[in-house]
Amino acid sequence: MTTTPSTLDVVAIGNAIVDVLVQSQDDFLSSHGLAKGTMALVDQEQAESLYSAMGPGVETSGGSAANTLAAIAQLGGKAGFIGRVRNDQLGSIFAHDLRATGALFDTPPVESGPSTARCMILVSPDAERTMCTYLGASVNLDPRDVDLAMVRSARVLYLEGYLWDAEPAKRAFLAAAEEVSSHGGEVSLSLSDPFCVDRHRDSFLELVRNHVDILFANEAEITSLYETQSFEEAVSQVRQHCRLACLTRSDKGSLILQGETTHVIEPFKLGQLVDTTGAGDSYAAGFLYGYTQGLSPEACGQLGSLCAGQVVTQMGPRSQVPLKELVAQHLPDLAKA
Amino acid sequence: MTTTPSTLDVVAIGNAIVDVLVQSQDDFLSSHGLAKGTMALVDQEQAESLYSAMGPGVETSGGSAANTLAAIAQLGGKAGFIGRVRNDQLGSIFAHDLRATGALFDTPPVESGPSTARCMILVSPDAERTMCTYLGASVNLDPRDVDLAMVRSARVLYLEGYLWDAEPAKRAFLAAAEEVSSHGGEVSLSLSDPFCVDRHRDSFLELVRNHVDILFANEAEITSLYETQSFEEAVSQVRQHCRLACLTRSDKGSLILQGETTHVIEPFKLGQLVDTTGAGDSYAAGFLYGYTQGLSPEACGQLGSLCAGQVVTQMGPRSQVPLKELVAQHLPDLAKA
Numbered sequence: 001m002t003t004t005p006s007t008l009d010v011v012a013i014g015n016a017i018v019d020v021l022v023q024s025q026d027d028f029l030s031s032h033g034l035a036k037g038t039m040a041l042v043d044q045e046q047a048e049s050l051y052s053a054m055g056p057g058v059e060t061s062g063g064s065a066a067n068t069l070a071a072i073a074q075l076g077g078k079a080g081f082i083g084r085v086r087n088d089q090l091g092s093i094f095a096h097d098l099r100a101t102g103a104l105f106d107t108p109p110v111e112s113g114p115s116t117a118r119c120m121i122l123v124s125p126d127a128e129r130t131m132c133t134y135l136g137a138s139v140n141l142d143p144r145d146v147d148l149a150m151v152r153s154a155r156v157l158y159l160e161g162y163l164w165d166a167e168p169a170k171r172a173f174l175a176a177a178e179e180v181s182s183h184g185g186e187v188s189l190s191l192s193d194p195f196c197v198d199r200h201r202d203s204f205l206e207l208v209r210n211h212v213d214i215l216f217a218n219e220a221e222i223t224s225l226y227e228t229q230s231f232e233e234a235v236s237q238v239r240q241h242c243r244l245a246c247l248t249r250s251d252k253g254s255l256i257l258q259g260e261t262t263h264v265i266e267p268f269k270l271g272q273l274v275d276t277t278g279a280g281d282s283y284a285a286g287f288l289y290g291y292t293q294g295l296s297p298e299a300c301g302q303l304g305s306l307c308a309g310q311v312v313t314q315m316g317p318r319s320q321v322p323l324k325e326l327v328a329q330h331l332p333d334l335a336k337a
Numbered sequence: 338m339t340t341t342p343s344t345l346d347v348v349a350i351g352n353a354i355v356d357v358l359v360q361s362q363d364d365f366l367s368s369h370g371l372a373k374g375t376m377a378l379v380d381q382e383q384a385e386s387l388y389s390a391m392g393p394g395v396e397t398s399g400g401s402a403a404n405t406l407a408a409i410a411q412l413g414g415k416a417g418f419i420g421r422v423r424n425d426q427l428g429s430i431f432a433h434d435l436r437a438t439g440a441l442f443d444t445p446p447v448e449s450g451p452s453t454a455r456c457m458i459l460v461s462p463d464a465e466r467t468m469c470t471y472l473g474a475s476v477n478l479d480p481r482d483v484d485l486a487m488v489r490s491a492r493v494l495y496l497e498g499y500l501w502d503a504e505p506a507k508r509a510f511l512a513a514a515e516e517v518s519s520h521g522g523e524v525s526l527s528l529s530d531p532f533c534v535d536r537h538r539d540s541f542l543e544l545v546r547n548h549v550d551i552l553f554a555n556e557a558e559i560t561s562l563y564e565t566q567s568f569e570e571a572v573s574q575v576r577q578h579c580r581l582a583c584l585t586r587s588d589k590g591s592l593i594l595q596g597e598t599t600h601v602i603e604p605f606k607l608g609q610l611v612d613t614t615g616a617g618d619s620y621a622a623g624f625l626y627g628y629t630q631g632l633s634p635e636a637c638g639q640l641g642s643l644c645a646g647q648v649v650t651q652m653g654p655r656s657q658v659p660l661k662e663l664v665a666q667h668l669p670d671l672a673k674a
Contacts, residue, residue: 056434059396089426097393
């Protein structure tokens with residue numbers, strides 16, 4: 001058991017998942033009824049059937065909030081993760097990869113029941129990713145898994161919207177949000193996926209209005225939340241609800257809304273677009289790392305944009321390039337020793 | 338159980354391994370007593386200790402002969418593999434990735450005992466790879482695992498020298514070599530690693546002199562085999578022993594020795610050098626695919642050189658680019674519909 005430092009920059013709660021990345025043609029998606037660019041939940045039988053039909057894969061630790069947390073730790077932030085794996089080979093891989101970034105991860109692996117979660121990620125020739133997730137052991141995350149001492153130590157608690165798909169995880173999520181708020185920390189949420197928003201719109205709206213300090217969403221997610229076709233309309237609504245809203249727009253960069261102020265952040269184009277997996281997670285990492293270092297919203301946005309710009313030039317959701325070196329090279333004014 | 342076609346182009350016997358690729362600095366190698374560029378065998382305890390100390394990894398199916406076989410299948414060859422996994426998550430990944438190339442793989446997974454083999458591959462900033470292998474279930478491959486019907490159906494039986502590190506695997510290897518020879522097939526061997534050659538020099542020499550039709554080796558391996566500092570001296574010796582010897586020389590390309598004739602094959606430089614893992618395996622794949630299609634030694638060498646040139650521009654031992662498309666693009670005269 002690692003001792004939790006008195007203060008962590010970010011604590012994240014999310015699904016603990018190992019990704020299986022496969023290059024895929026779009027006709028494979030349509031013949032398997034998959035909606036390109038989104039995340040679908042599958043049961044074990046569907047997962048096995050899809051896996052059998054897929055091409056050769058590459059495995060890498062994933063999970064949306066876990067990807068963000070790993071990148072924060074690699075940037076130099078003090079970071080802790082809460083999520084559930086089983087005591088199997090994929091669970092060991094997940095735990096190793098997270099701890100190897102310097103992050104704390106002490107949620108005990110479960111000894112029985114479903115295996116560690118897997119996400120099959122089909123990467124199309126245009127670099128868009130389509131995900132099918134078997135939640136396995138992760139779906140049973142419940143309030144007892146939440147290390148409240150770790151949560152209390154966080155300046156920012158980061159939560160992924162995907163957790164909302166499981167009732168006990170949702171309760172764990174709410175308990176943690178209350179805990180951090182009542183100890184002076186802030187709550188940050190990623191909306192995760194437009195279909196996920198669609199499944200849980202009312203409770204996400206309540207959360208965004210009353211509990212979330214820093215929101216992350218892309219265009220599809222924020223327009224889904226406010227049930228509007230118009231991005232501008234969604235912008236004007238979310239502005240009223242969160243202190244900071246970071247809206248990512250793929251190759252158009254991002255907007256950071258802070259009250260009536262809008263910070264426009266340019267994208268970083270660091271190479272050929274290979275795989276968009278982890279772009280949003282990496283953006284949130286750069287932003288939250290900067291935020292907990294006390295940087296301005298523009299600087300936080302630039303860090304987010306840089307991390308996202310890097311991860312889309314490679315396969316997989318976690319940068320193969322050391323993020324500290326990336327910052328030193330591209331944003332030297334923001335790099336710390 | 339898949340029905341074995343009446344003729345397979347290549348059947349390979351090798352260790353069934355899942356690779357864990359980690360980017361690493363050279364001081365990590367020296368502080369863990371690892372010889373850069375080579376393969377060391379580790380026991381379970383050493384494997385776990387090294388894994389704990391390593392950075393975040395990426396998992397991909399590996400195994401030297403299995404990499405070659407997977408690439409032959411992707412090139413369009415009819416291919417079958419014999420090797421041992423356990424019935425665990427990594428074993429399922431290994432089997433999936435091989436079958437997804439179109440290769441046959443029917444060796445039954447073992448139900449108990451050590452887990453599926455893992456190879457920790459530390460990739461240095463200069464792209465050289467250093468490997469630590471925990472052989473696990475693979476080490477117990479024995480003659481009963483060898484599907485002799487599959488072996489008999491092979492035009493070429495391909496064997497990796499690494500198998501020599503386990504006595505029952507060595508017996509399996511020899512039984513298969515005799516079977517294929519007595520049915521008119523040919524025997525091909527990769528020397529695998531200079532330290533492996535050093536451990537088994539006498540029996541490799543006997544094998545090369547009396548049983549091997551097509552030999553693959555790099556400079557370090559062939560000079561180790563003949564205990565000479567001089568590559569030229571090794572060339573003049575091996576020329577007497579095998580009908581075809583393919584000697585790879587990293588960025589200097591390769592030589593194909595055929596009796597007194599020497600074919601000089603230029604390297605393909607397809608991008609920045611990222612990771613040399615799988616370079617030799619990919620060369621053997623291109624060569625053997627061409628060979629079983631009836632191409633000339635030069636054409637076979639060019640195919641080998643192209644596949645190796647591709648795999649070193651990415652992390653991991655199996656090409657992320659479809660190999661058929663690669664051949665169509667770079668060697669259109671050798672591409673088949």
